[in-house]
Amino acid sequence: MLADPVVEPHRYERKEWLSVLAKAHAGEVAAAWNALGERPNYQALRSPEVGLILVRGRMGGLGDAFNLGEMTLTRAAVRLDSGETGLAYVAGRDRRQAEIAAAIDAMMQSPSLRQHVEGPVIARLDRALQERRTLAARKAAATKVEFFTMVTGRGGV
Amino acid sequence: MAYVAVKGGEKAISNAHKWLAEERRGDPAVTELEVAQLREQLSLAVDRVMGEGSCYDRDLAALAVKQARGDLPEAVFLVRAYRTTLPRFGASEPLDTVNMAVRRRVSAAFKDIPGGQVLGPTFDYTHRLLDFALAADGVLPPQAVLAEEPQAYPMPTIGSVFAHEDLLESDERTEDAPEPFDLTREPMSFPAGRDQRLQALARGDEGFLLSLAYSSQRGWGNTHPLCGEIRMGTVAVEFVPEELGFAIEVGDIIVTECQMLGGSKSSAETPPQYMRGYGLVFGHSERKAMSMAIVDRALRDNAAASGQVAPVQDEEFVLYHSDNVEASGFVQHLKLPHYVDFQADLQSIRRLRREFFQRQALKEAAE
Numbered sequence: 463m464l465a466d467p468v469v470e471p472h473r474y475e476r477k478e479w480l481s482v483l484a485k486a487h488a489g490e491v492a493a494a495w496n497a498l499g500e501r502p503n504y505q506a507l508r509s510p511e512v513g514l515i516l517v518r519g520r521m522g523g524l525g526d527a528f529n530l531g532e533m534t535l536t537r538a539a540v541r542l543d544s545g546e547t548g549l550a551y552v553a554g555r556d557r558r559q560a561e562i563a564a565a566i567d568a569m570m571q572s573p574s575l576r577q578h579v580e581g582p583v584i585a586r587l588d589r590a591l592q593e594r595r596t597l598a599a600r601k602a603a604a605t606k607v608e609f610f611t612m613v614t615g616r617g618g619v
Numbered sequence: 620m621a622y623v624a625v626k627g628g629e630k631a632i633s634n635a636h637k638w639l640a641e642e643r644r645g646d647p648a649v650t651e652l653e654v655a656q657l658r659e660q661l662s663l664a665v666d667r668v669m670g671e672g673s674c675y676d677r678d679l680a681a682l683a684v685k686q687a688r689g690d691l692p693e694a695v696f697l698v699r700a701y702r703t704t705l706p707r708f709g710a711s712e713p714l715d716t717v718n719m720a721v722r723r724r725v726s727a728a729f730k731d732i733p734g735g736q737v738l739g740p741t742f743d744y745t746h747r748l749l750d751f752a753l754a755a756d757g758v759l760p761p762q763a764v765l766a767e768e769p770q771a772y773p774m775p776t777i778g779s780v781f782a783h784e785d786l787l788e789s790d791e792r793t794e795d796a797p798e799p800f801d802l803t804r805e806p807m808s809f810p811a812g813r814d815q816r817l818q819a820l821a822r823g824d825e826g827f828l829l830s831l832a833y834s835s836q837r838g839w840g841n842t843h844p845l846c847g848e849i850r851m852g853t854v855a856v857e858f859v860p861e862e863l864g865f866a867i868e869v870g871d872i873i874v875t876e877c878q879m880l881g882g883s884k885s886s887a888e889t890p891p892q893y894m895r896g897y898g899l900v901f902g903h904s905e906r907k908a909m910s911m912a913i914v915d916r917a918l919r920d921n922a923a924a925s926g927q928v929a930p931v932q933d934e935e936f937v938l939y940h941s942d943n944v945e946a947s948g949f950v951q952h953l954k955l956p957h958y959v960d961f962q963a964d965l966q967s968i969r970r971l972r973r974e975f976f977q978r979q980a981l982k983e984a985a986e
Contacts, residue, residue: 477865477866477867480867481855481867481868484867484868484869485855485868485871511706513705513706513707513708514674514702514705514706514707514708515707515708515709515710515711515856515869516710516711516803517675517710517711517714517856517872518710518711518712519713519817519821519874519899520713520714520716520790521790521813521814521817521897522778522878522895522897523716523717523776523778523790523878523897523899524778524789524790524792525791525792526790526792526793526796526799526814527713527796527799527814528800528813528814528815528817528818529710529799529800529801529802529814529818530714530817530821530874530899531669531670531673531674531675531821531822532674532675532803533674533675533676533711533870533872534674534675534676534679535708535858535869535870537708539862549860549863551858551860551867551869552869552870553856553869553870553871554676554678554870555676595720595853596769598720598852599720599769599771599772600765600766600767600768601722601740601763601765601766602722602723602737602769602852603737603766603768604764604765604766605723605737605738605739605740606735606736606737606738606766606770607735607736607737607738609730
C-alpha cells in the first residue's frame with residue numbers, strides 16, 4: 463500500500479530517478495502511471511526489448527572483476543509528442559514497466575511536465591523502496607546475537 | 620557395416636511428451652501450482668536454478684522449476700537454453716558487496732566482528748524435526764520480529780577488521796585490467812586465471828562443489844578452512860547504458876558471499892599472512908558459496924609447485940567437471956540411440972572371439 467504523496471523537498475537527479483523506476487515493482491510503476499491525471503502521448507523510439515547484462519563481481523570482494531552470471535534486463539526509449547525523449551533500463555522482463563519508465567524519464571526532463579511526476583511518481587516509488595529496505599533491515603537487526611559472558615566460577619573469562 | 624534405421628518414433632515421442640505433460644500436472648483434483656507460488660515458497664530451489672543457470676530472474680527460474688517437475692538440473696538446462704535466445708546489452712559494473720544491505724552476516728572465525736553476528740532467515744539452529752503444522756490448512760502467516768532500529772549499513776567486512784595489521788591478504792586491483800574471461804564466449808583454457816575459475820565455480824553444480832570442498836576438509840588437498848564471513852543480502856546492479864554514459868542502478872539482486880580463511884603464505888620478501896578463498900553466488904545459497912570459497916582457496920595453491928595430487932587442487936579436473944548442464948548432457952546422451960556403436964562393437968567382439976577359438980583349436984591340435 464502506497465502512502466499518499468506529500469511534497470518532497472528532494473530534487474532528483476536523472477541517475478536517481480532512472481534507478482527508482484528500475485527498482486520499483488512493475489505493478490507499482492503501472493499503478494502510478496495510471497493514476498496520473500494527464501498522460502502525454504508518446505512514440506516508441508525503441509520498442510521495449512528484453513535482453514541480458516553480464517553481472518560482474520570482484521575477486522575476493524574488492525579485487526579485479528570476474529563474470530558472476532547474467533541477469534535479464536528490459537530497455538525502451540520513447541519520444542513525447544512535445545519532443546522530449548526518455549529511456550529506461552529495468553531489471554526483469556516487464557516490457558510495460560520499461561515503456562512507462564521511459565515515458566516518465568522523458569516527462570522528468572520537461573520543465574513543465576516534471577512537476578506532475580516527480581512527487582506523485584518518483585518520490586512515491588522511492589519511498590516504497592525505502593520502506594521495503596527498512597523493513598528488511600529491521601528484521602535483520604532483530605536477529606543480531608547478543609553475547610553474554612558465562613561466569614565459570616574458576617576466575618577465568 | 621550393416622545399415623541401422625534411426626528414423627521413426629515421431630508418434631511415440633509426441634505421445635510420450637503428452638504423457639509427460641499430464642504427469643507434470645499430477646492429479647487434476649489437486650490445485651495447480653502457480654509460478655508465483657514457486658517463486659515465493661520454493662525460493663531456494665529458484666535461487667539454485669538462477670545460480671547454476673547463470674541467469675538472475677526469479678520468475679524465469681520458477682517457471683523452469685515448474686516445467687522440469689522440480690528436477691533442478693533440468694530446470695538449469697531450461698534457463699541456460701533460454702538465455703541463448705536473448706541479446707546481451709553489455710556488462711554491469713562490478714557488484715559492491717561491501718555495501719550490501721545485509722540480511723544475514725555471520726563470522727565463525729571472529730565472534731566480535733564489528734556490526735555483530737546477524738543470523739537472518741537461517742536453517743541453522745533449527746531442530747530438523749518435520750513440522751506437520753505446515754501440512755495443515757489455515758495456519759496464520761508467520762511473522763518476523765521487527766527491531767526498533769534497522770540494521771545499519773554498510774557492515775564492516777572481515778578483511779577491513781584486520782586490515783591495519785595486514786594479517787589477511789588484501790585484494791589486488793590491477794591498473795587497466797583486461798576484460799574478465801567469459802566462459803559463455805570463450806572455451807576453457809589452461810592454466811586458468813582466477814576470473815575464469817570463479818565464473819566456472821559460480822555457475823558450477825552445487826553438489827559437485829560441495830563434495831570437492833568436503834574432500835579437501837577430509838584430507839584430499841587439505842585447506843583447513845575457517846569461515847571468515849558469510850553475508851547474504853541485496854546489492855544494486857549498476858550498468859552504464861551507452862546512450863547515457865553514466866551508471867544507473869537497474870535493479871537489486873540477492874547474493875550470498877563467503878570469505879574462507881585458510882593457510883598462510885609467506886616468502887623471503889613478505890611476512891606471513893592468512894590466505895582467502897572467495898565465494899559469490901546468486902540468491903541465498905550458503906552451502907554453494909562456502910563450497911565455492913573452499914574450492915577457490917584450494918585452486919589458489921600453486922598446484923605444480925606443491926606437487927598437488929588431490930582432485931580439488933587440479934583446476935582441469937575441477938573446471939571440466941563442474942558444469943551440470945555439460946555433465947548431465949554427456950552422461951545422459953548415452954540413453955539416446957547408440958545402435959550403430961553397439962553393432963560395430965558386436966562385430967568387433969565376434970571377430971575377436973572367432974580368432975580366439977581359432978587359436979585355441981590350433982593349440983589343441985599341436986598338443
